[in-house]
Amino acid sequence: MTRLTLEGLEDQLDELVMLVSAVTEDGLERTDRLEKAVGTLREQLQELIEHVAATEAEDAGEEEPASWVERATPEAWVALADWVDWLQSHYEVSGEHRLPPCWPRHKGAVEELAALQGSWKNAMLADMKAEGVGDAAVYWHDRYRGEGLRRACSSINRACFNTGHTEPKPVPATDRGALPSGA
Template sequence: MTTPRDPMLSMLSALSAEVGKQGEAMKAQSERLGEVEATVLDVGKRLKRVTEEPKEPPVPVWSWATMDADKAAEAWAALSAWVRDVLQERYPTSRAALAPCWYKHTDVVEELSALMAAWTRAFGLADSAPPGAIEWLDRWLPGCLRRVETLLQRCRTDNFRHTERLPALVELDATGFGDWVMADLAERPDAP
């Protein structure tokens, strides 16, 4: 014979089982929320690193048109050294795009200056990373060299006393570089 308590016990037992299931579900949700919270904190840390001030100053892109004589002297020295010591030495195929008179072409000077700044950002800073290096090698270097080669094509084919493509290192002294830089510096305003 069943007593009125038997259905109540069955109901309480079923309710207890359901509460147990709900407790397990809540525990799983709590664990998942913990994982989501950890992910959100990680993303927040990464965003903070990206938005913080850089540890090193940004690489400047020169404005040759507005440089005074002192800045231009520094820029000419840095650019000519970079073209000779880095571009031509590390990337010898670049020599095919250059002509001994590259420095006489303002558009080529701008191209090479921008390429040097991009190279410095990709390789020369403490926070340089592989993606920047790969982008420089795959995108910036070939694109710039194609444009430079096109810009200097007339100097190779017209009779401007410029030599054809040189497979050897392009030496600036033989092409009047010093005189050209001195004339350029004489035309610029004095430093403030």
């Protein structure tokens, strides 16, 4: 709800107050009840206006997103490493989807694995809540497990799989001259 909409509601409430005060003396008791109700509505509307203003102020100062690698705590790194070790052991991952031990040195692989871990947690929790009638775990296995591992592995230099860790080569920056004029 926007501030403009709330201010329009406030104007309508003012009009209602004028109509209530125009009620004849015969309806004095009803008028008192209506005035109390209007007063309560006015207070609630003011709270809403203040809440919307505060929310708009918060949204204006929104943070820029940060990658998992940039925001992860040391505990989150350990939890991810433990989970990746468990994943590879539990599913007996081999061949082209088996991660080399240096995977934490490859940011792209880390981002993929952190996302895979998050989706696994959500799927398993959803399945637990469904008490045996959910399909979140099946969907995770079908859609995310293999594909997530494939993407993580594709973010790692092939030499790391064969001869040990190899530092990634710097990727050239985008040719800014190729951007449309005025960009």
